[in-house]
Amino acid sequence: MFHYQLEPRFSDTDALGHISNTALPVWFEEGRTPVFQIFHPSLDVKTWPLILARVEIDLMAQSYWDQTVEIRTGIGRIGNSSCRVIQQAFQGGQQIARGVAVLIHYDYSSQKSVPIPDEIRARLAEHSVDDA
Amino acid sequence: MFHYQLEPRFSDTDALGHISNTALPVWFEEGRTPVFQIFHPSLDVKTWPLILARVEIDLMAQSYWDQTVEIRTGIGRIGNSSCRVIQQAFQGGQQIARGVAVLIHYDYSSQKSVPIPDEIRARLAEHSVDDA
Amino acid sequence: MFHYQLEPRFSDTDALGHISNTALPVWFEEGRTPVFQIFHPSLDVKTWPLILARVEIDLMAQSYWDQTVEIRTGIGRIGNSSCRVIQQAFQGGQQIARGVAVLIHYDYSSQKSVPIPDEIRARLAEHSVDDA
Amino acid sequence: MFHYQLEPRFSDTDALGHISNTALPVWFEEGRTPVFQIFHPSLDVKTWPLILARVEIDLMAQSYWDQTVEIRTGIGRIGNSSCRVIQQAFQGGQQIARGVAVLIHYDYSSQKSVPIPDEIRARLAEHSVDDA
Numbered sequence: 001m002f003h004y005q006l007e008p009r010f011s012d013t014d015a016l017g018h019i020s021n022t023a024l025p026v027w028f029e030e031g032r033t034p035v036f037q038i039f040h041p042s043l044d045v046k047t048w049p050l051i052l053a054r055v056e057i058d059l060m061a062q063s064y065w066d067q068t069v070e071i072r073t074g075i076g077r078i079g080n081s082s083c084r085v086i087q088q089a090f091q092g093g094q095q096i097a098r099g100v101a102v103l104i105h106y107d108y109s110s111q112k113s114v115p116i117p118d119e120i121r122a123r124l125a126e127h128s129v130d131d132a
Numbered sequence: 133m134f135h136y137q138l139e140p141r142f143s144d145t146d147a148l149g150h151i152s153n154t155a156l157p158v159w160f161e162e163g164r165t166p167v168f169q170i171f172h173p174s175l176d177v178k179t180w181p182l183i184l185a186r187v188e189i190d191l192m193a194q195s196y197w198d199q200t201v202e203i204r205t206g207i208g209r210i211g212n213s214s215c216r217v218i219q220q221a222f223q224g225g226q227q228i229a230r231g232v233a234v235l236i237h238y239d240y241s242s243q244k245s246v247p248i249p250d251e252i253r254a255r256l257a258e259h260s261v262d263d264a
Numbered sequence: 265m266f267h268y269q270l271e272p273r274f275s276d277t278d279a280l281g282h283i284s285n286t287a288l289p290v291w292f293e294e295g296r297t298p299v300f301q302i303f304h305p306s307l308d309v310k311t312w313p314l315i316l317a318r319v320e321i322d323l324m325a326q327s328y329w330d331q332t333v334e335i336r337t338g339i340g341r342i343g344n345s346s347c348r349v350i351q352q353a354f355q356g357g358q359q360i361a362r363g364v365a366v367l368i369h370y371d372y373s374s375q376k377s378v379p380i381p382d383e384i385r386a387r388l389a390e391h392s393v394d395d396a
Numbered sequence: 397m398f399h400y401q402l403e404p405r406f407s408d409t410d411a412l413g414h415i416s417n418t419a420l421p422v423w424f425e426e427g428r429t430p431v432f433q434i435f436h437p438s439l440d441v442k443t444w445p446l447i448l449a450r451v452e453i454d455l456m457a458q459s460y461w462d463q464t465v466e467i468r469t470g471i472g473r474i475g476n477s478s479c480r481v482i483q484q485a486f487q488g489g490q491q492i493a494r495g496v497a498v499l500i501h502y503d504y505s506s507q508k509s510v511p512i513p514d515e516i517r518a519r520l521a522e523h524s525v526d527d528a
Contacts, residue, residue, distance in 0.1 A: 006403070007402070007426070009422055009425070009426055010278060010279070010284075010425055010426070010429075011278060011284050011286045011422050011425065013278045013279035013441075014274060014275060014277045014278065014279070015177040015274070015277035015278070015279070015281050015282065015329065016177055016180055017279050017281075017441060017442075018279065020274075020275050021157065021161070021184045021187065022154070022157045022158045022161060022275045025153065025154045025157050025187075026154045026405055026407050029153070029154060029405070029406055029407065030403070030405055030406065033406075033462075043462050045147040045148055045409075045413060046413075048148055051191075052153045052191055053190065053191055054188070054189065054190050054191065055153065055157075055187075055188070055189050055191075056186070056187070056188045056189075057186065057187050057188075058185065058186050059183075059184055059185055059186065059187075065279065066429075066439050138271070139270070139294070141290055141293070141294055142293055142294065142297075142410060142411070142416075143290050143293065143410060143416050143418045145309075145410045145411035146406060146407060146409045146410065146411070147406070147409035147410070147411070147413045147414065147461065149309060149310075149411045149413075150411065152406075152407050154407045158273055158275050161273070161274055161275065162271070162273055162274065165274075165330075175330050177277075177281060178281075197411065198297075198307050279441040280441055280444055285421065285425070285448045285451065286418070286421045286422045286425060289417065289418045289421050290418045293417070293418060309411040309412055312412055315455075316417045316455055317454065317455055318452070318453065318454050318455065319417065319421075319451075319452070319453050319455075320450070320451070320452045320453075321450065321451050321452075322449065322450050323447075323448055323449055323450065323451075
């Protein structure tokens with residue numbers, strides 16, 4: 001499991017007085033950086049090999065801009081060319097959200113999904129978590 | 133079904149050259165404005181009666197910042213105090229995403245969900261769509 | 265002068281209950297689209313010929329997420345390779361902000377500024393406004 | 397001078413491949429948090445005593461999403477009810493931007509500016525920097 005500490009930004013809030021729901025997909029994207037690095041160590045956007053197919057987020061408690069957030073990120077089921085990223089967000093000791101992201105290993109030039117190589121598959125599996 | 137036309141913003145793009153996945157939750161939130169108005173005609177944030185419990189988004193095709201997007205929004209299953217909002221995003225005649233948002237009728241002062249009144253339920257039902 | 269109508273987004277607000285100051289640079293950027301088109305009719309990001317050197321924004325009145333905003337955009341002083349874009353934002357008949365953006369005609373491959381051609385200069389001048 | 401380390405977010409980039417100019421006002425806002433705390437130690441948004449009147453940002457070099465940014469923040473001229481915040485952003489040892497923000501000590505209930513008390517003025521002055 002990867003752990004990422006993140007400072008909410010004031011602009012992550014909205015007029016309801018708390019963190020906007022639209023900040024969570026941004027935060028979870030930051031938490032996926034080490035997963036991106038497994039697929040693409042350089043992180044060079046010109047040769048980026050992933051596309052996001054789906055996100056699910058459950059908002060479980062209100063969150064606040066002036067407290068650090070911890071994002072925990074693990075790998076769920078791994079398919080032929082896709083994998084599920086399982087994430088949790090915590091703030092002040094309380095879980096505020098959970099998320100699932102479906103990443104597809106993708107070739108932008110041919111616009112096709114490509115199988116996940118065994119070496120990457122093995123490195124992903126080191127971070128596997130329950131995927132109910 | 134509600135139809136909302138939206139202009140992507142340049143800042144909705146990311147370094148991969150297209151619209152960021154994180155823009156879709158923002159766009160779908162805009163498309164839900166008429167649903168918010170059914171619950172809360174004034175749209176006054178000080179007395180806002182809704183909380184978002186869950187979002188799901190399937191990203192189906194790349195989208196571009198310089199073409200108008202149409203968000204279509206309907207109502208899925210209506211529970212005792214929650215309802216599912218079923219949404220689609222189209223650009224240039226192609227569906228680029230679909231989304232589900234689970235809204236809860238909520239009292240922020242008591243921090244509890246509250247049943248959806250029959251009058252609101254009836255107005256929601258006028259916009260019902262398939263919720264597979 | 266160019267006129268652009270823009271719908272604020274709920275996520276443009278912040279916890280102070282109104283539009284975040286950080287939304288204004290985004291809105292003014294949208295208002296500059298017709299200026300970008302004078303320099304670069306295709307708007308293709310791969311051959312983008314402009315870089316932003318400076319922004320100034322005066323926030324003059326609170327603004328609200330549920331009312332349309334009008335952005336007015338004109339051209340100020342034109343230099344050898346740069347031009348000043350002079351902008352105003354109005355909401356509900358009231359001016360809420362003014363802005364200045366300094367754009368540089370730029371070659372990303374050589375990473376150098378390039379003179380503004382006479383033809384573009386002439387088209388910019390058609391939209392000139394006071395630049396105090 | 398206050399020092400704040402900040403991780404750019406992938407969603408801070410835009411389709412030109414680098415950090416969007418619209419991220420800088422957000423980053424500089426984060427860097428002002430210790431200034432907000434001098435005025436308002438609780439940071440409670442319900443009793444927030446500041447309004448932003450003006451921002452200026454000079455973009456000096458391209459910046460990248462995968463490198464830490466350091467924001468340096470000092471206090472410039474202090475007026476009767478306002479103060480200038482002078483900021484710089486660095487990445488990889490290079491200055492990428494400078495910014496000025498004009499904050500007004502403000503009473504939201506009466507919608508009027510209020511003088512900066514001597515105690516706050518003294519604490520601000522401890523962080524004074526050149527304000528050319």
